[in-house]
Amino acid sequence: MDKKLTYTFIGAGSMAEAMVAGMINSKLFDREQLIVTNRSNVERLQYYKQQYGVKGTNNLKDALEIADVVILAMKPKDVTAALESIKPYLTEKKLIISVIAGISTKSIEELLGLKIPIIRAMPNTSATIGQSATAISQGTFANHNHEAIAKRLFLTIGTVSIVDEDDLHAVTGLSGSGPAYVYYLVEAMEKAALDLGLDKDVSKELILQTIIGAAEMLKSSPKHPSVLRKEIMSPGGTTEAGLSVLEQYKYQEAMVQCIKRATERSKELGAEIENIMMKQ
Ligand SMILES: NC(=O)C1=CN([C@@H]2O[C@H](COP(=O)(O)OP(=O)(O)OC[C@H]3O[C@@H](n4cnc5c(N)ncnc54)[C@H](O)[C@@H]3O)[C@@H](O)[C@H]2O)C=CC1
Ligand SMILES: O=C(O)[C@@H]1CCC=N1
Known part of the structure; x- marks a missing residue:
């Protein structure tokens, strides 16, 4: 500099x-x-x-x-x-x-x-x-x-x-707020681990490395996330069973709506200030 x-x-x-x-x-x-x-x-x-x-x-x-x-x-x-x-x-x-x-x-x-x-x-x-x-x-x-x-x-x-x-606005909904979505997921994983009786420290380490490992895979692999996901899903296996529940709860749709709503909120915040300015 x-x-x-x-x-x-x-x-x-x-x-x-x-x-x-x-x-x-x-x-x-x-x-x-x-x-x-x-x-x-x-x-x-x-x-x-x-x-x-x-x-x-x-x-x-x-x-x-x-x-x-x-x-x-x-x-x-x-x-x-x-x-x-x-x-x-x-x-x-x-x-x-x-x-x-x-x-x-x-x-x-x-x-x-x-x-x-x-x-x-x-x-x-x-x-x-x-x-x-x-x-x-x-x-x-x-x-x-x-x-x-x-x-x-x-x-x-x-x-x-x-x-x-x-x-x-969309960037705000996607990556500005984005870390919070990941932390929310981790909170859910921690809750599941607790419910299943896993040791707190052990589950913390497992969850952390799972997130880091997946993020590094996304960064270094040329494969699309859906391909990486399918590589984990053996037919009739555990991942398929777990993800079918996420589908039931419309997890992907929920994420899409989450990011869209955050984007919308960014627009609203801008409009609120513009309205105040117009009244002045
Ligand atoms: N927290 C986040 O993850 C991100 C926040 N932002 C944006 O950054 C801004 C700040 O967010 P946070 O740090 O989370 O909020 P915050 O509430 O933690 O901090 C706001 C700060 O502004 C100060 N402040 C309030 N009125 C003031 C005034 N009139 N003059 C001087 N200082 C004043 C407060 O004392 C406080 O220190 C927001 O506009 C937010 O949209 C952007 C990207 C990510
Ligand atoms: O929640 C908020 O409004 C701010 C903007 C992006 C992240 N935090």
């Missing part, structure tokens, strides 16, 4: 922490390059200082004047208030990276009333260990250089795909 940029996070919750952890763990950023702010929770900022050695402050002027990149990491419902509070300290020379679900770059541009470059991104919490699947897209005033800065940042914490902004 040429000039060492300063990255200021507005919002210090789960996603900000996943990014900070990933950035620090990557060793490609100095601690001094990262600043974290939130609305008022001083203890949370102290936690960031203790855990990651990064500066936390509620002084927005200090945090933003020095910032080259401002990362919006608050909940969608808080975006209006947050942008209002940071607006006095922004210039069009700074780059905004928003990881907020559903909120369009156009809404942020309008709320700020600035011709400021914005990159909208959808990472996931696996950023913590450098394994996020992130997709990004450009706002009206962002150019290739801004995209390159964002890409460099997200590449240090996982993979990066460039997408049309409209597609970010």
Whole structure:
């Protein structure tokens, strides 16, 4: 990295922490390059200082004047208030990276009333260990250089795909929320193991390695998931018997509807802010 940029996070919750952890763990950023702010929770900022050695402050002027990149990491419902509070300290020379679900770059541009470059991104919490699947897209005033800065940042914490902004809703439903679907599956596997009387530690190890092994197979094998699945299913065997129950419960259909509903919710979150803006 040429000039060492300063990255200021507005919002210090789960996603900000996943990014900070990933950035620090990557060793490609100095601690001094990262600043974290939130609305008022001083203890949370102290936690960031203790855990990651990064500066936390509620002084927005200090945090933003020095910032080259401002990362919006608050909940969608808080975006209006947050942008209002940071607006006095922004210039069009700074780059905004928003990881907020559903909120369009156009809404942020309008709320700020600035011709400021914005990159909208959808990472996931696996950023913590450098394994996020992130997709990004450009706002009206962002150019290739801004995209390159964002890409460099997200590449240090996982993979990066460039997408049309409209597609970010689907990305949110698929990979932004995605880790939660996998954790939910693991919860169910743990419950089954417990019901079946398996030792907790043994089942934990078996489940973990089963998930890791399957993920690595998907990554390294050229075979389609359905082929890999059929290789496990002996006719009249256990897998066939188990999967027939999943079919009974319409498991695949449930997953499809889950991702579609999450995508829809992302659109609703964007529309809610647009409605508020229209009334103002
Ligand atoms: N948690 C996840 O897996 C992912 C979250 N996101 C997005 O990241 C954003 C943050 O999500 P989480 O970290 O899960 O939420 P969170 O609730 O854990 O954190 C939100 C943070 O924003 C702060 N905040 C609220 N209002 C503020 C204001 N006016 N000024 C400054 N800070 C303010 C809160 O104090 C808190 O630190 C959301 O928009 C979400 O859609 C995106 C991808 C994945
Ligand atoms: O649940 C949410 O709204 C956020 C966006 C993607 C993951 N978590």
